[in-house]
Amino acid sequence: MTIFGIDISNNNGADIDLTEVASEGFGFVFAKVTEGDYFVDATWPAYRDAARANGLLLAGYHYLRADCDVQAQAELFLEHLGDAPAMVDFEANSGDMSTFWDFVNAVNDRGHRISLSYIPRWYWQQIGRPDLSRVPGLIQSSYVSGVGYAAELYPGDVSPNWNGFGDRTVDLLQFTDSAFVAGHHVDANAFRGTADELRQLLGLTTSTTKGDFMALSEEQQTDLYHKVCEIWDQLRGPEGRGWPQLGADAQGANRTLVDAVADLVAAQGSESKAAA
Structure with a gap:
């Protein structure tokens, strides 16, 4: 089974209809939250809420910059991320693996685990082909040519675009920046697995029932449980x-x-x- 998702930010505008994205068969959304220690993506809150409202699995990402203080970047990211799964965007101007691990550790030390790492092969090659065996949730980008619907552009589950590198297998593949989704051209990603397997990769609880709490975080599920108990007590x-x-x-x-x-x-x- 292969699940498709999109990667969006302010660069795509604020008007992508995630209800339409879900109706077109996509299962997840990765949206930009912050960059460096100076930029907050104004589209994040609305896209976060719309993704959850439409049952789309969600992660928020930070574009890591080597020219900014790592601790300040972690603070800014977590200030705006909320309780969504965390992803680090590690590419042009992000520095070397020491910067990567400094940021991952800074986020983890604050109690919010990094679940995904976007590291394109070209950038891995540019910084000297370091070991990636321990990076969380590797997302590789290798684009096909052309413009069209994601399912038509996808090169397939056995494509060499999926080949691992840096002693690490690839968990998700960003295979185009020109998928036509809900009237927009956006980055499209593929995950070879089930929704529950992707949830596990994101650090979320799994569900065997279709749609069962799939848009809620663990914190929100706990809050909902307590509220249901309170309603029961008041009635009974x-x-x-x-x-x-x-x-x-x-x-x-x-x-x-x-x-x-x-x-x-x-x-x-x-x-x-x-x-x-």
Whole structure:
């Protein structure tokens, strides 16, 4: 199974309709959050929320710059990323692997693990073909020619574009910067696996039920669980045993909120009949 996704930023504009992206069959979105220690992508919040609303798996990325303080970059990135999975964009002007690991460690030390690393083969060659065996979630870029729909441009699961390098297999392939998606030309990526496998790569919980919480982070799922428990308690009483302050029913059990409202409705009905 192969899942397609898109890579977007302010360079693509702020008007990509992610509802349409999802309806066209795409399964994930990687969107830019920050660059260096000075740039915040204004399109991130809306694209983040729209991706989640449409059930698209999501990661936010930081364009790493060697000419900026690494700690300041990590601070800026996490300030705006929120609880989305984290990705580092490591290419032109990003420095060598020492800069890469300094940034990854700076993010991880702040409690937010880097899940994906965009490292194009050409940049790996430019910086001396370093070892990549330990990098998280390697995304390689190797573009096909032409413009069109992603599924038509995709070179296939056994294409040499998937070949690993730096003693590292490739987890995702960015195979074009000219896929026609939702009326725009954008970067398109492929993942050879299931949605749950991609979720695992992103550090998210998996689900065996289609669509089950797929747009929610672990933190949001926990929050939702507590809210559901609170609603249950309010309706049914502590442990579902009713509320003593609402009185008892004919069997001597505490009334629930629904029981109490039903009794009030019945009493009002009786009063109306008596008045008639």
